[in-house]
Amino acid sequence: MLDGLNPQQREAVIHHGSPLLIVAGAGSGKTRVLTHRIAYLLAERKVHPGEILAITFTNKAAREMKERIDKLVGPRSKAMWVMTFHSACMRILRREAKRLGFPSSFSIYDQADSQRLMAMVCREMELDPKRYPPRSFSAQVSNFKNELIDYETAIDRAGSHLEKTLAQAYKAYQLKLTEAGAMDFDDIIMNTVTLFQLFPEVAEHYRMRFRHVLVDEYQDTNHAQYILIRELVGHPELRTADGDVVRPGADQSELCVVGDADQSIYAFRGATIRNILEFERDYPDARTILLEQNYRSTQNILAAANAVISRNESRKPKNLWSDQGDGPKLVGYVADNEHDEAMFVAQEVDRLSDEEGVKAGEVAVFYRTNAASRVFEEIFIRTGLPYKVVGGVRFYERKEVKDLLAYLRVLANPADVVSMRRILNVPKRGIGDRAEAMIEALSSRERISFWDALRRADEAYGMATRSLNAVREFVALIEELIAKGAGMPPSALAEEVLVATGYRAELEASEDPQDESRLENLNELVSVASEFEEANPEGTLVEFLEQVSLVADADQIPDTDGGQGVVTLMTLHTAKGLEFPVVFLTAMEDGVFPHIRSLGEPKELEEERRLAYVGITRAQKRLYITRAAVRSSWGAPSFNPASRFVSEVPGQLIDWRTDPEKSAWSAATSRAPAARPAPAKSGGRTVPTLTPGDRVTHDAFGLGTVVSVDGVAEKTKVKIDFGSGGEKTLLLAYAPLEKL
Ligand code: ATP
């Protein structure tokens, strides 16, 4: 258990009793310490696996940790909870939800669902979407929840008119969620905290169960998660200076947290390194261990990382070193444009594979924003380089996938109003907006749920007979599916939904090639359900839906199967905690990375720099830094200067393959014409022909109306009004748009 650990790591593994904080730089073996500590607890301290709760940042990380522990201790590891904050809280809430007035089959609203619900609230409050954008309200409510501020407190604290409006919207939103028997992502944490605080006996129960709590990537926990941990492990007695007991003490579980303040990259979600500082205040007997040796990267890569992060003020200097030797220098490349940049990456991967036996699976390409993956995808497809995009247009965000899931969620919980309204007229069954509005009116008049209003549709005023019949048929369909569904495995039920609703038949009859890929996606979802059943033979529909709503981006990382594997494309945020022999940091341009938003904001700029540090420290042997002299953004060329982070790397560490100062002008005059932009057919999608007035749907922005169309061929731009999403100008050839 202690083999392959240095003295400090060993100390952390065997430390006994008081809370333990391990703060150390990237690649210093923090995650390794956690894994070994768990194995040690089981083997040497005779801890039962059921007494262990280990929190990781992604489900993927959880799985990896479980596998490693499996290898060390065998199948006993099954009783252990190794999971994300959300999964752990969800499990607790499923058991205890009734105490908070929720059904145990409560629905989970993801970001899109909760934004839709907030939009409904704002409409009902008759707020002007330009002055009170629902999206911004959603984000601010999320901030409240991360700070454990409930709507009553928000209302009390509100001063300005805007704050009061926001607090009222928060209240209305929350009441609607409760009515729908649903929780959003932030509620999952906040409600667990509330549960522990309102019901000390419940907190006590879990504290007695989890005698050991371990948390990875601690720097990215937000305040709510911090308090959750505190409630879960118990805390020492707290007294005022006069000796009055402010808070009685509790029998503490053992706590071990590991993190790196330099890798804190989720401030925008409320994460705060305040948690590390508070840790020492809240647990005065805490022990802190520092790790200084990096085992991941070569000295050149580490030197580059250290040079960049040292520019951040207000950080504790660290002394991270490596004994892996210098290794090759970093490679720098300035491309003429983004296509040339992607081509360089593809050719370089080929070269490394021919000359050095590097496998595709050992290579990762990082970028700052999701949208950047598209060009790499196009070039990799053209050059036949196998790749996988992690994140991006996610499977679970496709319309048809969300439709089928909405059906399943309705069957599990008919009170789920967002899902119910999503499928009310999908596939089309003659229940129009007018009928829907009447049902809604009935529901608020009679103070009954939307589902009950549907069942009592004959009491709705002014319903056309045709609509009424359509509603009756819909209600009969849902009731029949609910009756049939009891005891049916989720995959069979999903298939039943597709057949009974006519969804499958409609797609099969269609001539549109896109409908074929929709069918594939639906089949894929049915097989996700079958896989779930294989892994959980007793698994219920509710559990399946729960698992689906928790899939984090990082879960799509392919497991290298001993073969060549595939190149991984992902954003810098998703890369946290991972390592790859070869890393390409792309689009290193001021305005892209650091992000344009952060340029005038010292605090945000520091967060971007930490993100750069995360990116650089993922690389084990080779690191490439690339940028483009010209890049098209939203259809217009942009000329960004080199990223300041590149100039912060000492010059002698980089081997430039091009002139590092290359500009758009020198690129245009010194080289052949730039690579041709992508064809007008991207990702298998045919570009629609649009005229003003057409209704369209966009993968991210939803429904909209075309306002104007300008330009020709690949340069065609469309302006679209997305209602509460605002007006957007998009490049037609690239925009994920569909004409309705
Ligand atoms: P990050 O900050 O990026 O999350 P980390 O501190 O969690 O990094 P690990 O991922 O645990 O670091 O370790 C980095 C690499 O170093 C891994 O490949 C790990 O197996 C290896 N490693 C860690 N400690 C040792 C050691 N004592 N001897 C050999 N290899 C080690």
Ligand code: MG
């Ligand atoms: Mg780690």
